[in-house]
Amino acid sequence: MLEPRNHWADTSEEVFTAHALDDHISADIIIVGGGFTGCSAALEVAKSGVKVVLIEAHGIGHGGSGRNVGLVNAGLWLPPDDIVSRIGKADGERLITSLSRAPKDVFDLINNYQIQCNAVQNGTVHCAHSASGFEDLIQRHSQWKALGAPVDLLGAQETQNLIGTRLYYGALWDHRAGTIQPLAYCRGLARAAVAQGAKVFEHSPVLSVKKNQALWQAVTQHGSVNAPKILFCTNAYQDNIHQEPRAKTTIVNYFQAVTDTISDDQWVNILVQGQGCWDTASIMTSLRKSVDKRLILGAMGAPVGLGRSLHLNWAKRKLKSLFPLLVDVSLEAFWFGEIAISNDYIPKIQSLGAQRYEIFGFSGRGIGPGTVLGTAMAKYLMTEDEAYLPMPITKEYSDRSRAGKTLFFETASRAFHFVKR
Template sequence: MPDYDQSLWRQTCGESIKTQKLSGDVTVDIAVIGGGYTGCSAALTAAKAGASVCLLEAHEIGHGGSGRNVGLVNAGLWLPPDQIRSHLGQVPGNRLIDLLANAPSEVFGLIDAHEIACEPVRHGTLHCAHSAKGFEDLHTRHSQLSVSGAPVELLDANTSRKRTGSPAVHGALFDPRAGTIQPLAFVVGLARAAQDAGALIYTDSPIQSLRQEAGMWVLHGENGTVRAKSIIQATNAYHQGIADTAPAYVPVYYFQYATAPLSHNLRASILPEGEGCWDTGLIMTSFRLDQEGRFIIGGMGDLNSVGGFAHKAWVSRKLVVLYPQLADQPLVEGWHGRIAMTSDHIPKIIQIGPNALAAHGFSGRGIGPGTVFGRLMAESLLNDDPSLLPVPPITEYCESWTGLRRAFFETGAALTHLVKTRF
């Protein structure tokens, strides 16, 4: 069986970092658990502020969703602004909306400041209507985003087809704040920048337990121990061990396939202005080009599940529906990743103990929000100021029937992919 945990991004990553396993005893101001966007952003922030910090990753930097996602650097969450305010309240809702509106600028600013080789393209994104009903939904989003100050533009079907090169698009919402990156290279670059600032980066170093002892947190690994004044747990959908602080979420899988690099003529007919795209379908589709001209298309589903055959068959059909000129292009790479989804699609910050915070639940929007949340969690702990957090912290969070709901989502995705876009 193919190894769907190994993404194309591993092969094309332009960043590298030398790390070591945790060994012996280490004492720091802040210990960060998890080497994704949130954890690496937190470690970089703390180290730049002069704090002693170590980051502990159970596998390798970007092992989880940060190394497997689409690479769309979007502003905001999946939810339109009115729903965010409805869930959080007017004041905290507006604060989160404003913070995440600037998330792409923060990401691309870090890329520039630390010269991260991650194929950054800030030409915006297109949220594409997959149907006439989808275009109605975009009207609503456009209205709410415009009132909130977002410089978004609603494009009609003809304009959208010219911008995408696809005859299957019924309209689009263009967001010029956004862009695309090589997602694994960005997170490795963040870790490298944190290390350059003085952070200790440990990989292949799972934490087996943590406890408080004499006012310090004590984290036990296989071959070492970390003592820290504060903790940031940033494991999201790839949490392992430490059962007492396991995040509650519904695990949802998202897969992608890529072609070989396209010819110059084919590349010129597809997304000529370089936007990244996703659509309004309930079972969403994403598509983009990478720096080498590979066409990358994705959808919801677990490639290792019993419905994996339906996902694989669907993606080949969908490719041709979107771009008939790619009918003879084989899909040569396939991979998937896990998303931590909350019921309300709002990320959570949990106060797991004194001076200890955990974040999870980005529901597929990890790059911008994860980077912002990591920075603000570190700043909050360093300044002992919870008001700096992007959302109010809570002491516990529960999700019911997570296994059943995961099965529901996977079954729905498999059935949709089995019957949709058939010829």
């Protein structure tokens, strides 16, 4: 029976547990939020011998990081020229250069700390769902090529050979990228941070943040941490913190459904070389394999209430239309998460008062960018040298239309999944 269950939690080789905070302690830096951003920041600080405490409301990877597709992509959702046109040439090029290397940074951490997360760096594939989608990929290909990136544009037949379906008009294969088991990666980062000396507390929601002279105090139900510097990495998942907004971005829901095991003869004809892929549709679909021989299909939408049958029935139809030979394959489990979309689709480092910062708004691409920004911000916090940051620190951020856009995305994905195959 198809049931709500996160396949990454069922299959993670990395296990991580930590106690709740039940004491009043101090540190040099407090990090709130144990996803890719907070854990990579904690690791970087701890590596330098500086005292860091990471506080997580639930378990490590509870947020987007543990619900992710696992596509470790370079850059952002926006093609390079759009980044430059939104934030200017100097800042745009600095960010693009840094995020082009993001998959390498992720895979290096995985290797250095022996993180058991089924990492494979053999590229990811962006598939054109329409002729106009292919036009978009042609533009992306030429922009990345101009920057010297190892990307290939595939025609319809080559795409069919690689993905195993006739549905796509072509594809862009980015060889910098790859796939991971995202929850295992996140837990591995937390494990490495603790091994380097970080203190990590789980099941300890920060309820309020106070300023006592030069010190920030993060208060939980049974304890508190004092430090001169504090970094929030709570992104779309910010729990109630006294007088703080829950999320300051548009939220897009994204669900994934995992099949039962696929027979060997069918397995070899789907995603033939093992890459993960996603398509160019506005209500996008993603597809990847898991190490235990299942397919994981993802799409925008929250499978709850009315949306449950609507999105999941679409997922069954979509799988059949992609791979008509999968007649006897059924979906076993599904889960979903919330994606924080910033007002210009570019992540933000925001200053929230003296030595208090927040990183958010990854807009659906957070494995590479979360790791890069978390690591860079850790270096900045220890040195106050902005040269470590791939982007300037923002002082003001707001998106007044976020509630309307959040509603629009869920409504549009329901309408799309109601009518589409």
